[in-house]
Amino acid sequence: MTGVRYVEATRTYEGTDIAAVDKLNLDIGDGELLVLVGPSGSGKSTALRMLAGLEPLDAGRVEIGDRDVSNVRPRDRDIAMVFQNYALYPQLTVAENMGFALKQQGVPKEERKQRVRETARILDLEPFLERKPKALSGGQRQRVAMGRAIVRKPAVYLMDEPLSNLDAKLRVQTRTEVVELQTRLGVTTVYVTHDQVEAMTMGDRVAVLKDGVLQQCDAPGTLYHEPENLFVAGFIGSPAMNLVDAGDATPLTIGNATLSFEGAGAAAVGNGAGRVTVGFRPEALQIVEDGPLKAQIRTVEDLGPEVFVHMAVEHHGESIPLVAKMQPPFEGELGDPVRLQITGATHVFGGDGERIASTTATLH
Secondary structure, three states, X not given: OOOEEEEEEEEOOOOOOOOOEEEEEEEEOOOOEEEEEOOOOOOHHHHHHHHHOOOOOOEEEEEEOOEEOOOOOXXXXXXXXXXXXXXXXXXXXXXHHHHHHHHHOOOOHHHHHHHHHHHHHHOOOHHHOOOOHHHOOHHHHXXXXXXXXXXXXXXXXXXXXXXXXXXXXXXXXXXXXXXXXXXXXXXXXXEEEOOHHHHHHHOOEEEEEEOOEEEEEEOHHHHHHOOOEHHHHHHOOOOOOEEEEEEOOOOEEEOOEEEEXXXXXXXXXXXXXXXXXXXXXXHXXXXXXXXXXXXXXXXXXXXXXXXXXXXXXEEOOEEEEEEEEEOOOOOOOOOOEEEEEEOOEEEEEOOOOEEEEEEEEEEO
């Protein structure tokens, strides 16, 4: 059983007082695929490098299994890392690249060959074992880089944006392969990406980081439907959640419409929540003939099975953007006036950005 634990793990780079990773506490289960996601500068790659031993800890500790590895050399941590740039040796064949680490460890030649062949079969690389990296496509090179990690049979796999150099279609295909492979191998995997769609489709759980601080770690569905704060609400989802500063007046309003809540939402707002922000996903906002909220279409994104309608709403003296997800066919065009109604879950966030309720809301 090999899980991973970050315990108050902190890393501050020289020349700054702001921690790149600040008191990170995170438990990763044995065999789990956990994705670290966040914007540039959020600390996700630093957190991975701390686990790999490539970045020292300034405070706290990192554990692999029951062992504190905070001061253990990278080579002695029983991890294998897959990098963004593949890091293959151009002068070596695919087989030699995959078996290189085993050779360095003194694994006998016949055992090396057997393990390389087994891994190549798993990754559909058998026809390419005698080729050099320059004779491979981007997706094939990525599989070789993964094969080099798999063949070592480590306790933990670490993957740092391994798909970012692939084109969009190949990235979708390869991420499916990665998930299937990780499930089959059952090895604990920590995967870093800035792409929240990639994170949501791959992770057993997803840990969202911002400015070195863990914001929320949950199953993808929980992050989407129950974001703990405004940052997670705005970061997770494509297009992002509609977020509207509804002020602190009672009743709350959006544009020309009044907002009323049921149940927990009504109680939360009624208990003096102060200034609140209201959030609702694009699929919870619909264009309807008799909707109370007036808007104007800015652009229409017709993706085939779904249509995203981007609109402008006059709200408290300024124009704010809202997005509705509609079913095709949709005949509205740029500049058309439309009317809106909220038809799905609505989230209420307090002045500190924390979610205080998820409820049903209606515009009047």
